[in-house]
Structures are given as structure tokens and as C-alpha cells.
Amino acid sequence: MKSTRARIAIDAMGGDHAPAEVVAGALRAREELDVDILLVGDPQQIQASLPPQANVAALRIVPAEGTIEMHEEPLTGLKRKPQASINVAMNLVRQQQADAVVSAGHSGAAMAAALLRLGRLSGIDRPAIAVVLPTLIAGKAVMILDVGANVDCRPKFLEQFALMGSVYSQYVLGVADPKVGLLNIGEEACKGNDLAIRTHQLLQDNPVIPFIGNAEGRDVLSGQFDVIVCDGFVGNVLLKFAEAVGSVVLQILREELPQGLHGKLGTTLLKPNLRRIKQRIDHAEHGGGLLLGVAGICIISHGSSQAPSIFNAIRLAKEAVDNRVLERIQASDPHTPQGTVSSDARGEE
Amino acid sequence: MKSTRARIAIDAMGGDHAPAEVVAGALRAREELDVDILLVGDPQQIQASLPPQANVAALRIVPAEGTIEMHEEPLTGLKRKPQASINVAMNLVRQQQADAVVSAGHSGAAMAAALLRLGRLSGIDRPAIAVVLPTLIAGKAVMILDVGANVDCRPKFLEQFALMGSVYSQYVLGVADPKVGLLNIGEEACKGNDLAIRTHQLLQDNPVIPFIGNAEGRDVLSGQFDVIVCDGFVGNVLLKFAEAVGSVVLQILREELPQGLHGKLGTTLLKPNLRRIKQRIDHAEHGGGLLLGVAGICIISHGSSQAPSIFNAIRLAKEAVDNRVLERIQASDPHTPQGTVSSDARGEE
Numbered sequence: 209m210k211s212t213r214a215r216i217a218i219d220a221m222g223g224d225h226a227p228a229e230v231v232a233g234a235l236r237a238r239e240e241l242d243v244d245i246l247l248v249g250d251p252q253q254i255q256a257s258l259p260p261q262a263n264v265a266a267l268r269i270v271p272a273e274g275t276i277e278m279h280e281e282p283l284t285g286l287k288r289k290p291q292a293s294i295n296v297a298m299n300l301v302r303q304q305q306a307d308a309v310v311s312a313g314h315s316g317a318a319m320a321a322a323l324l325r326l327g328r329l330s331g332i333d334r335p336a337i338a339v340v341l342p343t344l345i346a347g348k349a350v351m352i353l354d355v356g357a358n359v360d361c362r363p364k365f366l367e368q369f370a371l372m373g374s375v376y377s378q379y380v381l382g383v384a385d386p387k388v389g390l391l392n393i394g395e396e397a398c399k400g401n402d403l404a405i406r407t408h409q410l411l412q413d414n415p416v417i418p419f420i421g422n423a424e425g426r427d428v429l430s431g432q433f434d435v436i437v438c439d440g441f442v443g444n445v446l447l448k449f450a451e452a453v454g455s456v457v458l459q460i461l462r463e464e465l466p467q468g469l470h471g472k473l474g475t476t477l478l479k480p481n482l483r484r485i486k487q488r489i490d491h492a493e494h495g496g497g498l499l500l501g502v503a504g505i506c507i508i509s510h511g512s513s514q515a516p517s518i519f520n521a522i523r524l525a526k527e528a529v530d531n532r533v534l535e536r537i538q539a540s541d542p543h544t545p546q547g548t549v550s551s552d553a554r555g556e557e
Numbered sequence: 558m559k560s561t562r563a564r565i566a567i568d569a570m571g572g573d574h575a576p577a578e579v580v581a582g583a584l585r586a587r588e589e590l591d592v593d594i595l596l597v598g599d600p601q602q603i604q605a606s607l608p609p610q611a612n613v614a615a616l617r618i619v620p621a622e623g624t625i626e627m628h629e630e631p632l633t634g635l636k637r638k639p640q641a642s643i644n645v646a647m648n649l650v651r652q653q654q655a656d657a658v659v660s661a662g663h664s665g666a667a668m669a670a671a672l673l674r675l676g677r678l679s680g681i682d683r684p685a686i687a688v689v690l691p692t693l694i695a696g697k698a699v700m701i702l703d704v705g706a707n708v709d710c711r712p713k714f715l716e717q718f719a720l721m722g723s724v725y726s727q728y729v730l731g732v733a734d735p736k737v738g739l740l741n742i743g744e745e746a747c748k749g750n751d752l753a754i755r756t757h758q759l760l761q762d763n764p765v766i767p768f769i770g771n772a773e774g775r776d777v778l779s780g781q782f783d784v785i786v787c788d789g790f791v792g793n794v795l796l797k798f799a800e801a802v803g804s805v806v807l808q809i810l811r812e813e814l815p816q817g818l819h820g821k822l823g824t825t826l827l828k829p830n831l832r833r834i835k836q837r838i839d840h841a842e843h844g845g846g847l848l849l850g851v852a853g854i855c856i857i858s859h860g861s862s863q864a865p866s867i868f869n870a871i872r873l874a875k876e877a878v879d880n881r882v883l884e885r886i887q888a889s890d891p892h893t894p895q896g897t898v899s900s901d902a903r904g905e906e
Contacts (some may be wrong), residue, residue, distance in 0.1 A: 354740060359750035380626040393793040401708035401790045409876060425797030441750045442791050448774030449795060453802050 213244050214529035215305035216522050221275040221293040224511050230312060231257040231334075233518025238266060243526050246306055248272050248297040272296040276317035278511070285314070287322055294318055298325035301504040306370020307526035310496070312513040318506060319357055319499060324503040329538055334358045336369045336440070337499030337508060338376065339447060340524075345431030351377055352391075352428070352436045355443035355497060363406040366390070366437045369505035370417045372500045373435035375540050380531045383434045389423030391438035391446075396422070403439060411437075415538065460516075496521040498528065500537070505529055541553035562593050563878035565871050566655035569606075570596035570624040570642040571662020573860050578660060580606040587615060589868075592875050595655055597621050597646040621645040625666035627860070634663070635670055643667055647674035650853040657854035657874035659845070661862040667855060668706055670751025675853040678887055683707045683788070684850030685718045686726065686857060686889060689873075694780030700726055701740075701777070701785050704792035704846060712755040715739070715786045719766045721849045722784035724889050729880045732783045738772030740787035740795075745771070752788060760786075765889065814879060845870040847877060847888070854878055 218234045220227045227249055235258075238245045247254050248270045258264060272293040276285040286295060294313055298321045300306035312316045318347070319335070328335060336354035343350050353369045370388050377386035390408055392400045397408050399422065411419040423436045428446070438446070496509035496517065504529045509521045528534075567583045569576045576598055584607075587594045596603050597619045603751070607613060621642040627632040635644060643662055647670045649655035660667045668684070677684060685703035692699050703710070715782045719737050726735035739757055741749040746757050748771065749830075760768040772785045777795070845858035845866065854877045858870045 256701075311569075359742065359753075391794060393708065393790060394795075401788075404708075404790070425794040425799075427800035428798055438794075441742060441753070442794055445740060445774040445787075445791055445795060446798060449740075449777055449798065450802070452775035452778065453799070556668065 213242055214526045215246060215306045216525050216529075217245040217246045217270070217300045217309045218518070219275075219293045219297050219311035219313050219520070220254050220384065221248045221272065222311045222318075223509065223513050224312075225514055226275075226312065227253050229514040230240050230518050232259075232515035233513070234404065234522065235259075235262060235267075236519045237522035237526075241523055241526055243522060244268070246270050246297075246300060246521075248273075248292045248300070253438065262446065263542040264387060270300065276314045277313055280314065280317070282314065282317040282320040285317055287326065291516045294321045295325070298322055298504070298506075301327055301506075307529040308507065308524050310507045310518065310521045311511035312496070312511055312518065312521075314371035315356070315508045315511075316499075318508050320460055321498055322502040322504060322506045326502045326506075329501055329503055329534065331538075332368050332372070332501040333423065334361070334365045334368070335495040335499055336372065337443075338363075338369075338373060338500050339497050340381070341429065341450065343429050343431035345503060347388035348431045348434075350428065350431070350433055350436060351381070352438070352443055352447065354438065355447045356440045357439040357499070359444075360441070361403060363403060363410050366403070366407040366439065367410045367414060367417070368501070369437040369442075370411055370414075370419065371540060372524050373437060374418055374532055375536045376498075376500065376528075377434045379536045380527050380533050381434070385431065386418055386434040387420045388435045388437065389420060389427065389433035391425075391428070391436050391442060392422035393424065394422065395424070402555060407437075472501060496524065498524060500533075505523070505534065562591055563646055563657065563875045564593040564595060564655045564692050565874050565878075566595045566597055566619070566646040566649045566658045567867070567871070568624075568642045568646050568658065568660035568662050568667070569603050570621065571660045571667075571861050572858065574630070574863055575624075575661065576602050577606045578622075578863040579867050581608075581864035582862075583871065584608075584611060584616075585868045586871035586875075587612075590872055590875055592871060593617070594871075595619050595646075595649060597649070598642045600623070619649065625663045627663055629663065629666070631663065631666040631669040634666055635673065636887070641666075643670045644674070647671055647853070647855075650855075651675055651808045652712070653770060656717065656878040657856065659856045659858060659867065659870045659874050661858035661860055661867065661870075664705070664846075664857045664860075667857050670854045671848055671851040671853060675851045675855075678850055678883065680887075681717050681721070681850040683710070683714045683717070684848055685695060685714075685721065686792075686846040687718075687722060687849050688846050689730070690778065690799065692780035697783075698730060698783055699777065699785060700730070701792055701796065702788070702849065703787065703789035704796045705789045706848070707789040708793075709790070710752060710788035712752060712759050715752070715756040715788065716759045716763060717850070718786040719760055719763075719768065719784065719803060720889055721886050722786060723767055723835045724876075724883055725847070725849065726783045728885045729876050729882050730783070735767055735783040736769045736781065736783045737767050737786065738769060738776065738782035740774075740777070740785050740791060743771065744773070754879045756786075845874060849882075852883065854883065864898035 234245050246268045273291040274289050275293050297309045337357045338353035340349045351373050374386045377383045392404045423433050496507045499506040507521045507525045558844035583594050595617045622640040623638050624642050646658045651674050686706045689698045689700050725734045726732045741753045772782050845856045848855040856870045856874045
């Protein structure tokens with residue numbers, strides 16, 4: 209029988225700061241969020257990472273052997289190490305012992321393990337990695353997908369991303385009337401590269417997708433759009449740039465603010481405000497990417513994740529579980545959207 | 558006989574704030590930079606934009622009729638209006654009466670006019686728009702190209718961009734040993750979309766290009782790279798995003814800084830510092846894009862340009878003229894780089 213609390217399997221061995229920071233983030237989530245935690249990895253190392261006062265009884269440790277290293281080719285690694293933590297974590301979801309996986313390990317391996325062990329949702333050709341970023345409008349977020357799973361896309365992939373994104377926006381982020389945009393280099397339908405022009409047409413013709421038009425680079429964080437679709441190459445470049453810009457700005461503030469006596473005094477007075485600004489710009493806050501389109505909920509966190517990122521990733525997973533995002537996507541029936549039988553609907557794979 | 562001062566033809570009718578702001582920027586450049594200015598456009602409107610104290614004798618007004626409107630299809634517009642300001646400005650360069658063109662008008666029309674009236678440099682298949690952005694390392698800039706001229710690229714186009722960029726970096730920006738990067742989603746040669754993987758190989762094999770590897774989104778502003786090449790779709794998205802981020806950050810500062818009594822006091826003390834930060838982040842500072850690969854120097858400024866942007870664009874043009882960037886590019890002989898006869902070297906156009 210399925211628990212009503214979201215059960216999150218954590219790849220305790222994945223990431224630059226595993227297992228210590230991963231375990232710390234998981235423990236905090238266990239305390240502050242209404243979730244069950246399954247820590248997947250080497251039991252001895254996990255035990256050693258637990259603080260003395262940890263409530264060990266409330267935790268479940270699921271043993272695994274090894275992890276996929278960053279230099280390993282995902283498929284080879286996953287096959288050579290069937291008991292690797294990411295494989296074991298995905299199996300927990302497959303066997304309905306967990307509802308979601310969070311991993312800060314090798315992201316290609318996490319994606320491949322999800323595809324191999326969970327499979328794709330029906331009607332989805334390619335899963336996408338989605339991130340939710342804050343916008344200029346306080347309290348309003350934008351979901352961007354794909355940010356790295358598919359570097360060469362066909363128009364129908366982006367159409368499916370739009371569908372999944374709008375469902376997520378509506379049911380998880382609670383946007384009553386989500387607005388979908390296509391990342392492009394101009395407002396007009398005729399603008400863009402071949403992929404963008406053909407995708408624009410598909411989105412325009414799909415009555416299920418609340419498409420409002422092209423989003424230029426300057427519109428991404430404007431708050432005008434709730435969902436923005438793009439191929440994984442552009443999306444990844446944009447996301448990494450956006451994350452870095454946070455640090456760039458913080459560094460400029462550090463360099464520029466303390467000049468002169470007034471500057472130094474001003475900076476001292478502003479310390480608490482600067483901390484808040486850092487929080488608002490810092491990428492650790494968004495927790496990670498959501499792998500949308502596989503038959504399970506998977507959060508792919510940064511390799512550099514520390515406890516706060518892991519905590520946010522677990523919250524993201526919990527929200528996706530609680531709001532039954534997979535069922536919603538499946539119910540929206542992307543398999544047979546009207547009017548989309550196009551020349552590129554070849555059945556490949 | 559060619560003047561030794563750079564002679565800059567300004568499309569006085571191009572841009573949202575033409576002619577007033579364009580003329581104002583040109584006048585300032587005339588005062589502060591060692592350049593000759595040719596204002597191209599409707600003489601009456603230009604005269605009306607001149608402040609009463611302007612030294613009219615030092616200015617040359619070249620009459621033109623009309624301008625290409627933003628909604629016009631470039632080629633149609635250029636043919637229908639042979640006397641449009643952008644056509645007349647390009648003709649001045651063609652007839653060696655000017656050394657460079659600056660326009661804040663329809664950027665597609667400026668590009669098309671340059672191609673039609675000036676032609677391409679030998680060995681260049683596609684001109685690219687390049688921008689120079691500040692980096693985290695004070696005083697160090699990065700040139701990014703293409704940011705919008707070519708939305709669908711072939712590997713050899715990017716190879717040519719790399720060549721033009723490294724010449725520009727060396728001779729105009731004065732970087733002794735420019736480092737060229739390929740915008741990509743990972744460090745390894747095997748990473749990226751089809752275009753990136755094939756371009757990586759070409760750049761690696763070209764002994765003339767100082768290629769140091771892939772640049773991820775997070776590396777763009779790091780200062781590690783002097784030149785970063787990408788297709789015009791990704792580049793345009795990135796540039797517009799980067800420009801917008803400046804405003805986003807300034808807005809967050811405005812919203813977050815003044816909280817609490819200490820915050821308010823701190824903000825007051827910091828006013829001059831905030832102005833400096835704005836200057837460092839604001840996109841108006843970079844002046845515009847340089848159209849590289851046509852047989853003439855053309856600066857394409859923002860449609861929203863006001864006098865400071867126009868001034869910076871004119872400075873950019875002057876630097877390109879003074880450093881003989883076209884001759885340098887031509888001398889680097891991109892026409893026959895060794896080892897680049899690839900399957901995509903079809904002679905088209």
C-alpha cells in the first residue's frame with residue numbers, strides 16, 4: 209500500500225560533497241518537510257556522515273555498491289555497476305518503494321538510469337531537464353526546458369516539452385493560466401533558426417498548449433512567461449550563464465560597494481540586505497533540474513550541491529509527487545495532440 | 558587621398574531615438590574623439606536636431622531620403638529606397654569617402670546593405686555580428702560572435718568567426734596572445750550538438766586559430782577566453798539575456814537594499830557606488846555589434862540607442878579603422894586555412 213507521505217530516494221553517494229552534504233540536506237528535509245527519506249549508498253559511509261544526535265531510527269538506509277564516476281560513460285558505467293547507488297535508487301521507484309529520486313551525481317548517468325529502469329511516459333519521445341527560475345515579478349517563477357538532456361532537437365520534442373511544462377506549471381507551481389513561450393531571437397513567427405520556425409508553427413497549431421509566442425533572451429526572466437521551451441544546447445548555455453551571472457554580480461558588488469568612507473559605512477549597514485540579495489540570485493536556491501518525461505520523478509542536482517541545494521531538491525521532488533505531476537502529464541495525452549501529424553513525426557528509437 | 562582621421566558615416570535616421578539622440582552622440586564623438594563625422598539623412602531633420610551652439614561647420618551632412626522601417630523586409634526595403642540613409646551611408650564607404658558606418662536602424666537592413674554594397678571579405682562565407690563584453694577580470698574584455706547574423710550555421714562558418722575574432726582581439730583589443738573558445742555545454746571534445754562537435758574538430762585542426770577549448774555558459778564572462786564563437790541563434794539569446802540581467806540586478810538592488818532603517822541609510826551612503834555599478838552592468842556601454850566579414854567597417858547599434866550608446870559605437874568604429882582590422886583579417890588569409898577541406902566545404906552562394 210502506498211504511503212501518503214512522499215518517499216524520496218536520495219543518491220547519497222552522488223556529487224562532489226557526497227555523502228556528507230547530501231546526508232545533511234536529507235536530514236534537514238526529514239525534519240522540516242513532510243517526507244520519508246531513503247538514503248541509498250554505502251551504509252558505513254552514510255552512518256559515518258550522520259551527526260551524533262541524528263534520529264537514525266527515522267531514516268532508512270538502502271545499501272548500494274559504488275557510484276558512477278564523472279569520467280565514466282553513463283551506459284557502460286550503469287551496466288558494469290548494477291548495484292551503483294543511482295541504479296538502486298531508480299529501482300526503488302520502479303518497485304514502488306519510493307516516489308522520487310534525487311541525485312547530485314553524474315547527470316548523464318542519472319538520466320540514462322531513469323530511462324533504462326523507469327522508461328518514458330507514453331507520448332514522450334525525449335525526456336527533458338526542466339529548471340524553475342525566479343523572475344523579475346516577485347513570487348512568479350519561470351520553468352525552462354530543456355536545459356541539457358537533448359542537444360539536437362526536432363520540433364515535436366519541443367512541442368512535448370511545452371505540454372509537459374504547462375502541466376507542471378499549472379498543477380505544481382499553481383499557475384491557473386500558464387503562458388508558454390518559445391525561446392527565439394525575435395517576436396515574429398518568421399524569426400529564428402529552422403528548428404524555431406518549425407516549432408513555432410506546431411505550438412501555434414496545438415490547441416492544448418497555451419502558447420503566447422516567442423520569448424527573446426531579454427524576456428526569459430521578465431515574468432511574462434511561465435514556461436519557456438528550447439533545445440537542450442541553448443537551454444544549457446543559458447542556464448549556466450544565468451547561474452554564473454549571480455556570482456559575477458555578487459563579485460561586482462563586493463568590489464564596487466566598499467569604496468570611500470561612505471561606501472564602507474554603507475556596506476556595513478547593508479550586510480543583512482546583501483545576504484538577502486545573495487539568496488535571491490544564488491543558484492543553489494533552485495535546487496536542481498527536474499527530469500520530465502520519464503515514468504518517475506527524478507531531480508538532477510548540481511554536482512557541487514551542498515546541504516541547502518539538496519534540501520531544495522527534495523522539496524522540489526515532494527511538490528512533484530504531492531501534485532501527481534506524472535499522472536497529470538499522462539492525462540493531458542500528449543500522444544495524440546490534435547493537428548500535429550507533421551513530416552517529422554517519424555517513429556524512431 | 559585618404560584622410561588619416563577615421564571618417565565615420567552615421568545613419569542619422571536609424572533607431573528609436575533618431576535623429577535627435579544619434580546626432581547628439583555623433584556631436585560628442587566629434588568633440589571628444591579624433592574622428593570626422595558624416596551625418597547621413599534628411600538635412601532638415603538633422604539641422605533641427607542640432608543644439609544652437611553646435612559647430613555646424615565642422616559637421617558634414619550627407620543628404621538621404623527616408624529610412625528602412627522596422628517592419629520592412631530588408632531586401633525589398635533597400636531596393637525600393639535606394640536613397641535610404643543606410644544605403645547612402647554604405648555607398649560612402651564603398652566610394653572611399655568614409656571608413657565606417659554606424660547605424661542604430663533596422664539591423665537586418667544594415668547587414669543586407671553592407672553585403673550588397675560592400676560585399677564580403679575574400680574567404681568569408683558569412684559575416685558575423687560580434688560584441689565585446691566586460692568580464693570578471695577588470696580591464697579584460699571578451700568578444701562573442703556571432704550574436705545574430707546567422708541563425709543556422711555550418712562548422713566552417715564558426716571556424717571563420719574564430720579567425721576574425723582572434724585577429725580583432727589581437728590588433729584592436731591589443732591582446733598579445735588571444736584565447737579562442739567554442740561555446741558549448743561541456744569541456745570535453747565529445748560534448749555538444751552536432752554543430753559544436755564538428756566545429757571543435759575544425760578549430761582543433763586549424764594551426765592559425767589559438768583555440769583553447771570549449772567555453773560553457775558559466776565561462777563566458779570569466780575572463781578565461783578572449784574570443785568565444787557560437788551560432789547566431791545561441792549568441793543572440795545569450796546577448797539579450799545578458800543585457801536584461803543588468804536591469805534585473807539593478808531592480809533587485811533597488812527592491813532589496815532600502816529595507817529597514819539601516820538599509821535606507823546604507824543606500825543613501827552608497828548612491829555614488831550604485832551609479833558606478835550601473836555603469837559596469839549597463840548594456841549601453843558596449844556600444845553595439847561589429848559586423849565582421851564584410852569589406853567595410855559597420856557598427857550595428859541597438860534600436861534603443863541613445864547618445865551614450867552612439868558615442869560608444871563611434872569609438873568602436875574608430876578603433877577598428879585605426880587598427881586596420883579589415884586588412885589584418887584579409888592578411889590572415891582565412892581563404893586557405895590548412896587542413897580544413899571538410900565534407901561541408903560545398904561552394905554555395
